[in-house]
Amino acid sequence: xxxxxxxxxKADDELRYPSSGELKNIKDYLQTGxxxxxxxxxxxxxxxxxxxxxxxxxxxxxxxFISPGGNAYGERQRALCIRDYGWYLRLITYGILAxxxxxxxxxxxxxxxxxxxxxxxxxxxxxxxxNCLKKASLDLLNAEDAAEAAPYxxxxxxxxx
Numbered sequence: 001x002x003x004x005x006x007x008x009x010k011a012d013d014e015l016r017y018p019s020s021g022e023l024k025n026i027k028d029y030l031q032t033g034x035x036x037x038x039x040x041x042x043x044x045x046x047x048x049x050x051x052x053x054x055x056x057x058x059x060x061x062x063x064x065f066i067s068p069g070g071n072a073y074g075e076r077q078r079a080l081c082i083r084d085y086g087w088y089l090r091l092i093t094y095g096i097l098a099x100x101x102x103x104x105x106x107x108x109x110x111x112x113x114x115x116x117x118x119x120x121x122x123x124x125x126x127x128x129x130x131n132c133l134k135k136a137s138l139d140l141l142n143a144e145d146a147a148e149a150a151p152y153x154x155x156x157x158x159x160x161x
Contacts, residue, residue, distance in 0.1 A: 001096045003029040029099045032148070039145045040093045045062035046140050048065065051085045058129050071121050085133055092137075095152045104152065109159045127160045 009021040013097065018026070043050065045155040058081075065072040065081075072081045087108075094103040116123050134153035 004099055032099065034097060035148060036096050039141060039149050040097050042140060043089060043093050043137055047086060047089055048094045048123065050089060051082055054085055054132040055082055057132040057136065062125065062128060065125060076083060088130060088133060090154045096149055101152065101155045104155055112160065123160055127157055130157050
């Protein structure tokens with residue numbers, strides 16, 4: 001849900017007009033629209049490259065994940081990890097596009113720790129994986145766009161920590 005939708009729904013729930021502060025938030029959101037679209041376009045178009053680089057970084061840092069007994073040992077388990085990378089990257093693009101972390105929370109983080117724990121996936125390993133995904137993604141963006149996108153990755157990392 002975008003900042004615009006949130007402001008409208010909140011004001012309507014309270015039977016009032018949007019406040020000047022809320023209108024300023026909408027103005028800021030609209031002024032950053034081109035940047036947000038540029039970031040999301042880059043991440044979407046480069047998804048395969050980002051996922052490959054993040055996977056390479058993770059396996060180099062944590063070869064135990066792909067060794068016998070590791071959570072990503074075997075073709076099927078590796079494929080599931082790679083699938084999750086793409087899913088988290090897409091989730092991050094939703095947040096960037098909306099200009100808010102709420103879609104990340106609602107779509108992807110509720111119950112994520114419990115899910116990974118129940119599957120026997122070490123949550124600290126997922127945090128490390130998202131850090132690799134962040135680095136691979138931000139390396140493809142200019143400094144300004146990377147600064148805008150980084151907090152969305154950090155939000156997931158903090159939620160899993």
